[in-house]
Amino acid sequence: MKGLVEQLTGQGGPFAGVPYDLVAALAMLVFGAIVVFVFVLPVAGVTSWLERRVWARIQSRVGPNRVGPQGFLQWLADGIKNMLKEDIIPTAADRWLFSIAPYLVVIGFVATFAVIPFGAQLVVADLNIGILYITAVTGLVVVGVLMAGWASNNKWSLLGGIRSAAQIVSYEIPAALSIFPIVLLTGTLSMQGIIQAQGWAPWHWFLFHSPFTFAAFFIFFVAALAEGNRTPFDLPEAESELVAGFCTEYSGMRYLLFFLAEWGNLYVIGAIVTTLFLGGWQVPHVTDNPVVLAVLQFVTFFLKSYFWVFIAMWVRATLPRVRVDQLMTLCWLYMVPIAIVNLVATAIWMTIVPAGLDRLVQLAMTALGAAIIVLFFGRVRFHLRRAKLRDVDYYYSPII
């Protein structure tokens, strides 16, 4: 990035004589726009399609499979349809706030892509306060949601907005407290720095660093789901009580923007989790070719983060919505205390555990993780067997 800008402003470059900072800012904007339109929008759209397919299969349905191969272009059809719909603003609504609220929500989630490291070189800006920046800009979503709820002048919207604000503000605490152990371990807030402190092998990941980071991972993931208004924490959009919560009065493109943010946010959650706990883009050093390496890193990062998107879909298909009091109990009585214990225990761990034992614990934790996965598939096998299915009832292929 820096090299490119120097080339542009240097002698003979197309922008010679233009102030360096201006060109740098423009280059940032152009790259940001490319990231948004080439990566963020399609990922959010495809996630919406994939979520419906995954959900459908778990509920023994088929899901959207008509638009394009296997319904892959469903998201385009939905998007175009929503764009062409009338954008209704209720007469009693606060026009100005009502109009800009969806953009604030989208900005809050798109801005996080500035620091998400897709590879050693593939990052828009490697801020030295990267992870802090993410927690800060996702806070902007609260403003947008609350604004939408208030400006709609509708009791459902208002209740949804207030619930969402209470939920996001509460769950930012355990989320941030679960980031701190990693910051302690690495001594940096930079996303690239956190990834470089890990390795490609699972026992080098912070997920399996100690029992406390293992617990911190789950707390962070649950808190991130709650921040993203995902089931089982989708109280702000609880349709049985609040119609559609803060987006009840929205229609057309503005309504779409809320859902763009929701589905795009899923990927952001996956990306942050991957960066903090799962070794990010780290790949074994198999080649010296920088392009091949960059592609490998990108694919690794993308698959790891998309795996967590899948987990979030799966959780959504499994768990029922919690009550408001349960939501707050979970946060303040369970997750916050455990997160604080994790933080303190990690600090103590760093001082008293010798280097040799450290490696042993990492291997043991990796074995524990593997054991959990094996146990899990054992249970799946048990359920499949108990259903007494014939061979024809299994359908491992996703294509139908």
Place this chain on the structure above:
Amino acid sequence: MGYFANIKESVATIFEGMSVTFSHFVRRPYTVQYPDRVPIRIQDTLPFRYRGILEVDLEICTGCLACERACPIDCIVIDAKKDPQTKAMMLTRFDIDIAKCMYCGLCSEPCPTGSIHHTSEFEGADYSLESMLRRFVKTPVVAYKPKKGPETDPEIVPILDRGMAYLGDFAGAGEE
């Protein structure tokens, strides 16, 4: 329940729930993708006595008007009269308004030959009401006259057999 028991129970139940849903994820969906992606046409899977859209086999219609009288909503209109020269019963009109028909099946029960019967066809969507009025008689035809003894016309035998089987199914329905 204690604090740690709560945590343990939440983790254990979520683990179990996720394994149940994953086991459903690898099963074949139950959805029948009507209308275009079905292994066999739905019409072919329906039982013989399914009350779909009405049809008339004019070859074996006797013109007795039993169905017209039985119809509770008068959606069947038949014109039958004796030809003064040939002394044969002529059918000049046999209309069924599918838009009115409520598929009660009362017309097919009194039919002596099983000429009027329900098919398994149920896709009745159309663009106009007029096209839902089915006119079975295009040109006047001679009504069927039952013979003493077995039927001999080879073209009519299979149609009559199907009609009688249809009637026989009515009679046999209560015996199970």
